[in-house]
Amino acid sequence: MKQWRMVGLLLIITLSGQSLSLIRADRAKELLPLAVGKSYSLPSQVLKLSALEFDGLLSDVIFLRTLSFYGKTFERKERPRVQESELDWIYDSLSAASDLDPYFLDPYYFANSSLAWEGNRVNEAMILLEKGAQYREWDWLLPFFAGFNAYYFLHDNSKAAKLLEEAARRPGGSPLLATLSARLSYESNQTESAVLFLQEMLLRATDDYSRREYGQRLTALQHILDLDKAVAEFTRRVGRAPTSLNALVDLGIIRELPREPYGGGYYLDTETGTVRSSTDFGKKAATSNFWEVLK
Numbered sequence: 481m482k483q484w485r486m487v488g489l490l491l492i493i494t495l496s497g498q499s500l501s502l503i504r505a506d507r508a509k510e511l512l513p514l515a516v517g518k519s520y521s522l523p524s525q526v527l528k529l530s531a532l533e534f535d536g537l538l539s540d541v542i543f544l545r546t547l548s549f550y551g552k553t554f555e556r557k558e559r560p561r562v563q564e565s566e567l568d569w570i571y572d573s574l575s576a577a578s579d580l581d582p583y584f585l586d587p588y589y590f591a592n593s594s595l596a597w598e599g600n601r602v603n604e605a606m607i608l609l610e611k612g613a614q615y616r617e618w619d620w621l622l623p624f625f626a627g628f629n630a631y632y633f634l635h636d637n638s639k640a641a642k643l644l645e646e647a648a649r650r651p652g653g654s655p656l657l658a659t660l661s662a663r664l665s666y667e668s669n670q671t672e673s674a675v676l677f678l679q680e681m682l683l684r685a686t687d688d689y690s691r692r693e694y695g696q697r698l699t700a701l702q703h704i705l706d707l708d709k710a711v712a713e714f715t716r717r718v719g720r721a722p723t724s725l726n727a728l729v730d731l732g733i734i735r736e737l738p739r740e741p742y743g744g745g746y747y748l749d750t751e752t753g754t755v756r757s758s759t760d761f762g763k764k765a766a767t768s769n770f771w772e773v774l775k
Contacts, residue, residue: 539581543590546573550594567599574608585619588612592625602633613646620650624657631664638668645677655681655690659697663761669754671705696741700761703738707746707755710734721753 550570553561562570574587574595588608596605609626616622627643630636641664648658658681665674678698685691710728715721717731725748728734740746744759 535580536584539577539584539587542573542577542580543584543587546570546577546587547590562594562599567595567601570594570599571601571604571608578608578611582611582615585612585616588616588622592629596629596633602629605629606634610643613643618651620647620653620657623647623650624653627657627661637664638670641665641668641670641674648681655685655693659693662697662701666701666704671701671708675701675705697761699741700757703740703746704755704757706738707734711748711753711755721750722748723750724748725755 549566550562553566571591574591577587578584588611591605591608595601595608606626606629609622609629613619613622613626623643624647627640627647630643631640634640641661644657644661644664647653648655648661658678662674662678665671665677675698678694678701682691682694682698685694707725707728710733711722711725713733714728714731717733722728725737725746729736737746740757740759742757742759742761744757746755747758748754749756
């Protein structure tokens with residue numbers, strides 16, 4: 481039940497970011513004069529020079545102008561509601577606002593909503609999210625959003641694993657982010673990296689729940705890493721890959737097959753030549769759904 485509550489919380493955090501940003505955009509249009517809207521965005525370097533010591537204030541103004549314009553687009557009937565040139569302007573404006581004040585959270589949060597979710601501009605949103613994560617070193621949400629985008633939109637498990645690993649290391653990052661990062665590393669054939677990461681997280685764990693989660697996943701991944709190495713040794717000696725893991729025992733490379741911590745067993749996927757878990761780390765079958773992975 482605790483895992484499901486956390487899954488629900490992470491889902492709410494991710495999806496509510498879009499709704500919250502849209503609500504703020506709708507309200508922001510009432511805070512600026514009606515004439516304020518889309519206009520040319522000066523380069524960040526020029527703005528920073530002209531702002532002098534008021535760069536934080538100018539960042540607020542640019543961001544508010546962007547919100548105001550975006551909010552007004554909801555009055556349109558045409559589709560797509562926001563044009564490509566306007567998305568360019570939104571990205572330039574959010575870039576300028578975050579350059580002027582790189583610790584200002586709102587431009588990054590709004591970029592994830594307006595660019596990644598609404599505008600199908602995931603790469604631009606990722607640039608801003610990763611910039612924000614670099615400056616806001618204490619904030620786990622920005623690398624989490626970027627990691628979600630890498631997985632969900634870009635289908636890049638390796639990048640997603642690194643970003644979620646960073647989110648898990650930061651204050652407030654859920655233990656589920658660590659296990660998810662390790663899983664995505666495994667899916668990207670980076671099992672050794674996943675093992676090293678979970679070893680570190682296990683040492684840092686301060687509660688029984690985290691220790692149990694990290695410990696089970698670490699044991700399974702360590703078994704798979706060892707078995708993969710044993711398969712490679714079998715192939716080197718015999719000149720071909722084994723047809724099953726039992727062949728490793730028969731040849732004396734390992735004494736016995738390890739016990740899978742989730743109650744299942746290990747088997748050799750003959751199509752990929754890699755070792756898999758029969759329970760898929762506690763699940764009945766593999767899934768590509770991001771939230772199912774968190775179960």
